[in-house]
Amino acid sequence: MKWASPFALKRAGILGMNRRNVAYIGQYNKRSLYPLVDNKLKTKLLAEKYQVTVPRLLGTVVQQHEIEHVAELVTNYASFAIKPAKGSGGKGILVITGRQGDDYVKASGSVITQEDVKRHMTNILAGLYSLGGKPDVVIIEELIEFDDRFDGFSFQGVPDIRIIIFQGYPVMAMLRCATRASDGKANLHQGAVGVGLDIATGRCLNAVQFGEVVSHHPDTNRALNEIKIPYWTEMLELAATCYDMTDLGYIGTDLVLDKNKGPLLLELNARPGLSIQVANGCGLLPRLRHIEKLKRRHSSAKERVLYAMDAFGLPDELPPVGQTGS
Known part of the structure; x- marks a missing residue:
């Protein structure tokens, strides 16, 4: 997916780095809370206290x-x-x-x-x-045991799921699939495939590598439109609980699916990147503003997840991966 001009970016609701840093990270994330997510050991111990499953x-x-x-x-x-x-x-x-x-x-x-x-x-x-x-x-x-349902969707490395949580609501998600180019790591900048996921269902909406739309995994040739994440509601609830756990208003939650233990939290990020918008083929800004305008926030993670699934879920009939709109 390509945006030809700044006007097109604005129409698509793309959240830029400066706005993210000032209006969302700066406004909703207290710096005193950063150590809770910048230190994986502290995150792990805190997660165990809140009964959030971790490796x-x-x-x-x-x-x-x-x-x-x-x-x-x-x-x-x-x-x-x-x-x-x-x-x-x-x-x-x-x-x-x-x-x-x-x-x-x-x-x-x-x-x-x-x-x-x-x-x-x-x-x-x-x-x-x-x-x-x-x-x-x-x-x-x-070590996480690779779930068989992801066979062919990742090269060597374990695929992980990034979910952006804003004020406790899941607003956007993607699956990051390792490739030969990314050296088996789920890093989009190094060449991993980013697969945008529907918040309501966990199914594939769009997929990109190096910013270009792709329909199949470059190394395994597995069709990416076959992706639908199992335990999707549980994953969203686990991610949403991380807001209650840290009190950080704008975070990236990285999860994996273990073959035997189900969804696990890998780590949290108080400064999540913006490439998730490219993977999804749409902008974050309208969804963030939607949550900001809520007159009454839902108290439990489960309620927030159900609201987000209804508010941000996409229509059942969508174009095949590789044929998304501009």
Whole structure:
């Protein structure tokens, strides 16, 4: 989908970066609350308190000397993920999917040694991947088991779902599918496919890669219009609860679907990007203004989800993916 001019952008209701920063992030997100989402460990512990499901925490590494005992910590786990607590954009995440003797197998299939893993943890502690380069903490958590219903929709990496929550209401969502170009990461700027999702049903509306509309996954050739997210209402309710959990008015919630545990919260973002509008083929601004004009806000996450599904859901009959309007 392309917008030819600033006037076309305005007609489409596109939320720009400056307006987002001032009118929504600046107005609805208190800076004192940022640590709740900028630190994945704090987010995880807070989520558990609010009974929001998250990948199970296996352990943490706070001091350099603790790295020597990591092998003992994960001895009973063939697969796990190592993350920086204050990382962003997927930087510093090491995914281990198996073992070869004392060595570890990465998601790409390459093999690394225990020393490689220890070196990676040392870099995390030193702040190599953290916001502002500040000293960090290593998080080791249980690896998400890829749900079979997403086979063919992602290359190597686990697809995740970004839902924008405004004042507790889900206003826009997309599925981010890893590709060969994105190196197995769900990062649209690196070449992942962004699939816009209907708020009412969780089905595919539109899909883009590098800003261009696509109809099939570039590596698997799976038709993207087949996508309809299972447990969709539960996903929306989980995301909406994150508003009550953090008191942040404008947040991006990143969720995954685990084969055995269902919807899980991966992380939260107090400064969510704007490419979700491109994936959906429409702007955020009309939906944000709709919520701002509500005379009475709904108190529970369930009520807010039902309202949003009714207010922002799209018609049943839509053009096929790859044939969306301009």
